[in-house]
Each structure stands twice: as structure tokens, then as C-alpha cells.
Amino acid sequence: MEYTVQKLAQLAGVSARTLRYYDEIDILKPARINSSGYRIYGQAEVDRLQQILFYRELGVDLDSIKNIVTAPSFDGAKALKEHREKLLEKKEQLDILIANVDKTIALTEGRMKMSDKEKFEGFKKKMIDENEKKYGKEIREKYGEDTVEKSNAKVMNMSQEDYEKVTSLEKQVKESLAQAFALGDPASDIAQKAAELHKQWLCFYWNEYSKEAHAGLAQMYVDDERFTAYYDKEQPGTAEFLRDAIHIYTGMKK
Amino acid sequence: MEYTVQKLAQLAGVSARTLRYYDEIDILKPARINSSGYRIYGQAEVDRLQQILFYRELGVDLDSIKNIVTAPSFDGAKALKEHREKLLEKKEQLDILIANVDKTIALTEGRMKMSDKEKFEGFKKKMIDENEKKYGKEIREKYGEDTVEKSNAKVMNMSQEDYEKVTSLEKQVKESLAQAFALGDPASDIAQKAAELHKQWLCFYWNEYSKEAHAGLAQMYVDDERFTAYYDKEQPGTAEFLRDAIHIYTGMKK
DNA sequence: CATTGACCTTCACGTTGCGTAAAGGTGTAA
């Protein structure tokens, strides 16, 4: 049985272009060229194409497939094992990426919740005040800060222990940042300490720390009003100050 | 503070080419061009670059980053969530690929072990015979077929139940294949039944079945002598016959 | 017999995010 490109393509479920490409890169040559210049494939080529597609399904690149199908002594099993290693590496990379994206999303949402919380703070205070008159202290615990903070931590899937550490760090960052801001120099020791604490705090959210990402997040504190609002609450300009300190800390600015 | 390409590149840890490329695709334009045609970047561009690199670290493509950083109203968090979905899809694809590669390796090794086993069959028989004279029946259980087969199954991480099913299927494939081979027609009902059984057998090893891969494996039975030896043991030509039957079954040949 | 329509052929550009020359202009110090 003999096939033209289209016929073979249809038989194997690939495009004619693919077959021409495989011809071009010397991975599957037609059995012969007829008088009109048409590619003619025979049974041996059909068989070989099956092999190629088999490895292609497993995600092996054409260059490796070429080695496997052209050299008869080539160890296909060994090639597959090496291929497996590459796939595993890719998978790990992806897992890290996904984890970082997840945590960045959680972080943004955590801030958003705080932001929302702050918006309704006045309203809540009134409610609590009114409730307190009626029902006393225990109701404050029900609607108080702690509860909201804890639900945030739950969203971020943290352990209780981690939650305490991260809360403590957050407090430390705020304190040293306030001190440093009073001095006015983002290169000062205390400002750099704030940046260092901020890094430690961040490492609870990210699996892999990089200077670039840290600096990028610091920039986001200035660009995204939700973050700016959070940091500038006590002292306007604090978000920008923190960004400058972090940019110096990460060596992104002199 | 003003920067030339090189300076900014060094500051941010990217190449000058990257900055020119970002200029080209309108993702980061210099603040101005000086009289000699040099690109000059200012503070705003440094900030923007930080943002770009931040999203790049998370694996977002430049086109999406462009949307995020150019449109001030663009929802970065939403974009990240969509990005997360894409990453998850990729991960699933990868997981399937890895599983299939794993099982194909296990399958090849399983065959190799059988092949090796057969090589040493004569030797083992002699040993067992000798041992039997000395120690009786229980030693046969120790070195017998069953144990070896079960260890193969263990390698392939199968449950005992699956192991029994797959062994039964293997036997059925062999039986119907032998019958069909006697008739000599790979398109016959019984040969096609063998191909169907072979597919069922194969589905214990692969997570995703595809006609192309099935046909490719069948071809491998002919190309790889380890497989050929296994199928041709009783009747030479059986591997080729099975391949033809499967190629007809999968619609890869008329 | 000419035309139509379905094939076939060889270029050759587009896709992503830059790396890597090549060819030529600019800035500054010795």
C-alpha cells in the first residue's frame, strides 16, 4: 500500500504540513518521490510514523525522537527515563510557581479583607457600642479584631503557630517602620531592619524568595491603593518609605 | 536619578536586550531619548520595571503583564487567578504525561525482567530440580514463577486485585491471539477480539488511551526485540500479527 | 478539449522571549 502526504496524514491523524516538516528535519523521509515530485510513503514509513507519534504522545521532543528512531542501537527505555527526569523538573518548577501565585492571591485578598474591614470599622464600632450596652463584653469578642484576623489566617491555610509568628513579625515591621519613618532615612539601620523583618514576614507567604519579587511587591504597595491605604493609615507616606527601604535592602536602588 | 539601558539592566538584574525588547513591545518605554539617541530611564520606569519583573517571576506572559501594568483599572488579582488556572491545567497535563511515561517504563522493564527470566529459565530449572532433591517442595515456592510475577507487579505498583485482572487479560490476549494466528487473518473477528483485549490490558498501564499511542506500541512490539521475543516465543510472527491486528483495530491501516 | 476542483510542490512569515552577532555612531580618558 502506498500513500501520498494527505492520505498518510489522514491515516495517522496529523497534518500534511507535519509530514513535510518531518521530511525537512530528516525524521521521516518518504519512500520515494514520483515523477511529478509527489512524496510517496510505503509500509515502512507508516510503521516509523507510528513510532514517532508514540513517543510524541509522551511529550518527547523531536530531536530526541530522531535519535531513538534512527539509531537502531539506541536505548529507548533509557531515553524515556531521562525524559521522565525532565518532566519531573518541569513539574517541580510549576508546583513552586503555583504555590507562589496562590499565596500572593491569598495575601492580596487578606489585605482586601482588612481594607473592607477598615471601611466598616466606624459602622462596626457603632454596632459594638450599641451591642455592648445591651449584651456586654462577650459580644466584642464575637465581632472583634482577633476573630477577623484569625479568619484571614484560616484563608491562608496557616497553622496556629505560624499565625502567631507572622502576627508578631507584622507588629515588629510596623513598629520599626514607624520609628524609621520618624527619622526620615530609608537607608538608616532601623529602616533596613524593617525591610529585613518584612522579608521574614514575606517568607511565610512565598516558597521562594527573590530580591526582584520582593522589590516588585514593595512597588505594588505604592501602586495598589489597597496596600497603600493599609500602610499609610497611621502616617501618610509610609508605604512609599517602606518601598524605598526595601529597594535599598534588595540593592535595587542607591 | 537617571539610567541608561546598561545601568538599569544591572540594577534590575536583566539584560540590556530585554529592556530594548520591552521598549519594542511597548511594555516599558524610556522616559526620554537623549540627543545621541540613547534611551534614558527615570524613577517611574524603575518602578514599573519592578512591577513587570514581579509578575514575570510568577510566570505570567508579557502580553498579560502589559494589560496589568498599562491599564490602571486592570484587576491584577483577577489576572493572577486566571493565570493560576492556566498553571493548574499545565500541571494536570504534566501529571498525566509523567504517569504515562512511568507506566510505559514499568511495562518495558517488566518485559525485560520476563525476558531475563526466560534467559535464565533453564538455569533456574536445574537449580530448582537440584534443590528439590535436597529440600523438597517448599523451595519451589521460594523461587517459583508466582513470586517473580508478583514482584513484577509490585514494581508496577499494582493492587493484588488489579494484578489478577491484568494477568487474566494477558492470558486471554495470548489465547485469542494464538487462535487468530492459526487462521492467518489479522482482520478476523477473533484477531480483532485479541486487539480489543490488548487495549483493555493496556488501560491498566496507561492513564489515557489514544489510538495513536496504541498503534505505536504495537509497532514497538515488532521493532524492539525484547517485545518480539516475548510474543514470538510460541509462534514466530505473532508479534507482527498482533501489530497488524491492532493497526486495523485502531483504524491505522486497511 | 478546456475547465474545474482537489490534490501536490516549494518558499516564507508568524508564533514567545529574548541571546547573539554585525555594522556603525558616541563619550571620555590617556
Place this chain on the structure above:
DNA sequence: TTACACCTTTACGCAACGTGAAGGTCAATG
């Protein structure tokens, strides 16, 4: 002045084809 380190634009290369474009071939039909 010359050397050397910058800068510029242009353009090919990478993987695995998709998608035309321009033109030749084949079988059937008016």
C-alpha cells in the same frame, strides 16, 4: 588621536508546526 566602553538598529536563531501564496498535476466533467 586613539583606544575602549558604551550606545544604536537590523536581523537571524530556538520548537514545532499553522497558515497563506504562487504555481504545477490529476481525474472527471461540460
